Every structure is written in structure tokens, then in C-alpha cells.
Amino acid sequence: MKIFAKEQIYEGDxxxxxxxxxxxxxxxxxxxxxxxxxxxxxMQGAQVPIHVFCGIxxxxxxxxxxxxHLITHGYNVITYVVNxxxxxxxxFLVNYDRVKTVTKSWPxxxxxxxDFPTINRDDIIVDAVFxxxxxxxxxxxxxxxxxxxxxxGAFTLAVDMPSGLYSNRVPEDETGVVWANHTLSFASxxxxxxxxxxxxxxxxxxxLDIGLxxxxxxxxxxxxxxxxxxxxxxxxxxxxxxxHKGDFGHALIVGGSYGKIGAVILSSRAALQIGAxxxxxxxxxCGYVVLQTAIPEVMVITDExxxxxxxxxxxxxxxxxxxxxxxxxxxxxxxxxxxxLKNNNKPLVIxxxxxxxxxxxxxxxxxxxxxxxxxxxxxxxxxxxxxxxDDFDKLEKxxxxxxxxxxxxxxxxxxxxxxxxxxxxxxxxxxxxxxTAGAGDVLTGTLTGLVSQGYDPLNAAIFGVYLHGRAGxxxxxxxxxxxxxxxxxxxxxxxxIIDLFRQPEPVEQAExxxxxxEV
Numbered sequence: 001m002k003i004f005a006k007e008q009i010y011e012g013d014x015x016x017x018x019x020x021x022x023x024x025x026x027x028x029x030x031x032x033x034x035x036x037x038x039x040x041x042x043m044q045g046a047q048v049p050i051h052v053f054c055g056i057x058x059x060x061x062x063x064x065x066x067x068x069h070l071i072t073h074g075y076n077v078i079t080y081v082v083n084x085x086x087x088x089x090x091x092f093l094v095n096y097d098r099v100k101t102v103t104k105s106w107p108x109x110x111x112x113x114x115d116f117p118t119i120n121r122d123d124i125i126v127d128a129v130f131x132x133x134x135x136x137x138x139x140x141x142x143x144x145x146x147x148x149x150x151x152x153g154a155f156t157l158a159v160d161m162p163s164g165l166y167s168n169r170v171p172e173d174e175t176g177v178v179w180a181n182h183t184l185s186f187a188s189x190x191x192x193x194x195x196x197x198x199x200x201x202x203x204x205x206x207x208l209d210i211g212l213x214x215x216x217x218x219x220x221x222x223x224x225x226x227x228x229x230x231x232x233x234x235x236x237x238x239x240x241x242x243x244h245k246g247d248f249g250h251a252l253i254v255g256g257s258y259g260k261i262g263a264v265i266l267s268s269r270a271a272l273q274i275g276a277x278x279x280x281x282x283x284x285x286c287g288y289v290v291l292q293t294a295i296p297e298v299m300v301i302t303d304e305x306x307x308x309x310x311x312x313x314x315x316x317x318x319x320x321x322x323x324x325x326x327x328x329x330x331x332x333x334x335x336x337x338x339x340x341l342k343n344n345n346k347p348l349v350i351x352x353x354x355x356x357x358x359x360x361x362x363x364x365x366x367x368x369x370x371x372x373x374x375x376x377x378x379x380x381x382x383x384x385x386x387x388x389x390d391d392f393d394k395l396e397k398x399x400x401x402x403x404x405x406x407x408x409x410x411x412x413x414x415x416x417x418x419x420x421x422x423x424x425x426x427x428x429x430x431x432x433x434x435x436t437a438g439a440g441d442v443l444t445g446t447l448t449g450l451v452s453q454g455y456d457p458l459n460a461a462i463f464g465v466y467l468h469g470r471a472g473x474x475x476x477x478x479x480x481x482x483x484x485x486x487x488x489x490x491x492x493x494x495x496x497i498i499d500l501f502r503q504p505e506p507v508e509q510a511e512x513x514x515x516x517x518e519v
Contacts, residue, residue, distance in 0.1 A: 028091045038206075055081075121154055125157065137176055263326030264441075279449075371457040381394075467493060
């Protein structure tokens with residue numbers, strides 16, 4: 001799913017009106033009607049007080065459309081106009097008059113704190129004050145209004161995006177933003193829904209189709225894309241009937257040190273579980289028996305040193321190398337890694353201590369093969385790209401880093417973001433249960449196993465991040481967040497692939513199966 005920038009959304013609105021022969025007022029009617037239908041479907045005429053707060057721009061116009069439809073369908077509606085400027089948009093004024101025609105009175109004008117209404121916990125707030133065009137902090141009295149929304153405890157529904165939230169930067173003051181329970185966004189989600197600094201302003205979001213021009217939607221390239229099931233299905237490479245293990249590559253996992261052999265076990269097993277034909281682990285001698293016992297399917301090569309890696313050498317030709325998990329940063333290991341990177345020409349997946357070593361010798365990045373995959377956690381990312389002021393600054397620094405070094409950078413988090421050149425691929429799977437030791441090692445093995453099978457590194461990164469998160473989601477269905485370990489993610493990688501092609505059960509069949517279980 002594409003994530004359009006605000007300038008693109010404005011252009012989409014303009015082209016839609018032009019190509020479909022409608023006015024901007026008619027397009028606003030579509031948008032407001034969709035919001036009304038969403039509410040009406042869920043409320044079914046319930047007489048809960050609904051407070052619709054409208055700004056004086058196009059977002060406020062959407063709110064006035066919602067209010068008018070609610071009124072004509074018999075709901076208990078109070079409409080307010082937040083008088084934040086002397087300027088009014090044309091379409092706002094059209095719908096302002098239409099509301100007055102229906103109610104025989106003007107909406108309530110709010111100009112200061114003394115005008116604020118009482119809102120009870122069981123009421124509903126519809127926030128249509130500011131839209132995507134906001135580019136300055138809100139006035140203090142409006143901040144107080146937004147704080148009243150939050151303090152009331154009432155369910156708050158935001159139109160397109162929570163008011164006070166910018167589309168392209170982090171707000172200066174969180175009290176100047178509406179904290180919405182739910183946001184109904186038009187045409188596409190907004191980037192701010194997925195960033196740690198700004199996602200907190202809406203608990204959930206949905207996309208409403210307002211009939212924007214289809215050619216615009218399909219042909220317009222975007223900086224960001226939300227990755228879900230239907231985006232990754234075309235990436236899957238089916239296996240031929242006469243395929244053999246040699247067709248799916250030989251993955252080499254390099255890592256481990258005394259007390260951290262488990263990281264190599266997790267990565268090696270994930271590489272196998274995701275489909276690599278062969279997997280060899282290279283690790284210190286102390287890990288030999290442990291790894292051979294834990295995963296008999298994995299071959300093992302050991303370093304001459306007992307507790308750490310001192311010389312990365314092997315006598316076969318791997319398809320891909322996953323390196324860094326549990327490696328340590330001792331002087332001898334650092335020297336070994338640098339020597340390996342300078343002589344390596346194989347695709348790389350780089351994680352953990354290998355990233356920390358790279359961060360201490362940045363010219364070494366020139367030795368990486370094109371489209372090497374780097375998987376830093378936040379602190380490792382900071383060592384690579386430098387400190388950032390907020391999430392937007394972090395993305396800009398990360399895009400610059402990925403472009404300058406021709407690498408694929410995976411920023412791990414609740415919505416893991418894969419960056420290549422100037423493109424952002426935002427993952428939709430995963431959950432808080434995956435915040436557990438070793439989950440990153442499993443991701444490294446998953447990505448290495450996919451590259452081993454011939455997936456292009458960028459496709460492997462996008463696909464692997466999705467499958468890793470989906471496997472975690474499936475694990476939590478049985479274990480909950482707290483009960484999940486990294487190995488449970490690996491256990492569900494196969495099911496995550498099967499899930500790509502699983503058809504949803506018809507409702508009647510699901511109910512029938514549930515009744516059988518109860519009997």
C-alpha cells in the first residue's frame with residue numbers, strides 16, 4: 001500500500017475532480033459521507049451525544065458533512081466551529097451553510113476557553129479541526145481544548161489525521177495534538193502513523209476509499225510503502241518438483257563467542273527453517289559440541305581459538321554470509337572481521353557486533369558488496385548514522401547512509417523499516433512479544449536463508465522482515481506476548497509462509513467448527 005505525501009494527496013484531489021468532472025465540494029461530500037457511514041454502521045442510531053469539532057479549512061468542511069448526515073439520521077449531534085482564523089476555505093463555507101439549513105441554526109462558535117463545552121466520558125468526539133496541511137503550532141487556547149478532549153476520556157475519532165499532528169515532522173508540544181482512539185484516513189495511511197515519536201497520537205487507524213482517480217493511485221510513485229500480505233505474495237519463489245538442496249544455496253553463519261553461542265544457533269536454525277539448502281556455522285571451538293547437538297542439520301567449522309573468532313577462513317564457496325551475531329568486539333576478532341570484509345565478494349547480511357566494528361572504522365563500508373543488508377537495533381544504528389533529533393531526522397540520516405554506501409538498511413522496531421536508496425518499506429507485522437533476546441538473531445538467519453535461495457537482497461529484506469513479524473504474530477496466538485521466546489519465532493516461519501496462501505474461512509464454516517468444539 002502506497003503512503004502518499006501531503007503534496008501528492010492535494011494533487012490526487014485536484015486530478016480526481018478534473019478527470020471525474022466533479023467539484024472539490026462534491027469530493028468533500030464523498031469524504032464526509034464515508035466517515036458518516038463508518039459511524040452509522042457501528043452506532044445504529046444510538047443516542048450517544050456526539051460532539052463534532054470543525055476547523056475552518058477543508059478538514060473542518062469534512063466534519064460539517066459528517067455532522068449534517070448524523071443530524072438528518074436522527075443522532076444527538078452538537079456541531080462546533082473552532083474559530084482559529086479569519087480565513088475560511090470555499091468548501092467549508094458551502095457546508096457551513098448546508099448545516100445551518102438542516103438545523104435552522106448556526107454551529108456553535110468557539111473562540112476562547114470560556115466557550116468550551118462539557119464533554120462526558122460516555123460521549124463521542126469527532127475531531128475535524130486541522131488536517132494534513134497544518135504547518136505551525138496551534139494556539140494555546142486550542143491546546144487547552146485538545147487537552148479537554150483527552151481529559152474527558154470520551155472516544156475520539158479523528159478525520160484523516162489527529163489535529164495538531166504534522167504530516168512531515170514531529171510536533172513541538174504533545175499537548176497541542178489530539179490523542180485519538182481511532183483515525184479514519186483518506187486514500188492512504190500517513191507516515192506519522194508508523195513512527196515511534198508520532199504513532200502514539202492514534203491508537204488505531206483505517207483507510208476509507210473516497211474514489212480518488214485510479215490512474216493517479218497506481219501510477220504515482222511514493223517515498224514510502226506499507227508492506228502487508230498482498231505486497232509480499234508476488235515475491236515468493238515457488239519450488240520446482242525436481243528441485244534439490246543445491247538449488248537453494250549454501251548459507252554461512254559467522255559469529256559466536258564464549259557465552260554467546262546461542263546467537264549462532266538461533267540464526268543457523270532460522271536460515272534452515274526459511275528454506276536454505278545447506279547451512280554451515282563458523283564459530284569458536286567452544287561452540288562445536290553445542291551447535292552440533294542443538295541442530296544436527298547444520299554443518300560446523302570452528303576457529304582455532306577456543307573462545308573467540310580470530311581468523312575467518314573456510315574451504316567452500318558459500319552463497320551468502322550472515323555475520324556478526326554474538327561475535328564480540330575483542331581486538332583479535334575485530335582484526336579478523338576487517339580482514340574478511342576486505343577480501344569477501346559474497347552477499348552479506350550484517351548484524352550486531354559486526355555493525356559495531358564497522359562503526360569504528362567507517363572506511364571499511366567501502367569493502368561491502370552492493371546491496372549488503374545491515375540490521376541494526378537503535379543504538380547500533382546511532383553508531384552508524386549519528387545521533388538524531390527525532391524520527392524524521394533519523395529517517396533522513398538513514399536514507400543518506402544507505403544511498404552513500406549502496407546498502408540496504410533495516411531499522412528494527414514496532415514497524416520495522418527497510419531503507420534502500422530513498423525508498424522506505426514499512427512493515428505491518430510483528431508485536432511487542434518480539435521484544436525478546438535473540439529475535440534479531442532469528443531475523444539475521446531468516447534474511448541469510450532467503451538470499452541463499454536466490455532472492456534479490458532487497459526482496460529478501462522486505463520479505464524476510466514480513467515473515468519474521470508474521471511468525472511472531474502466529475506465536476503469540478498460543479503463547480501471549482510475555483511467553484514468547486526467539487526460538488518460537490523460528491518455529492512459526494514455515495507457518496508464516498503457508499499463511500501467505502491460506503484462504504480465509506467462510507463465516508458460516510468458522511461458526512460451525514466453533515459449535516462442534518463446544519459440543
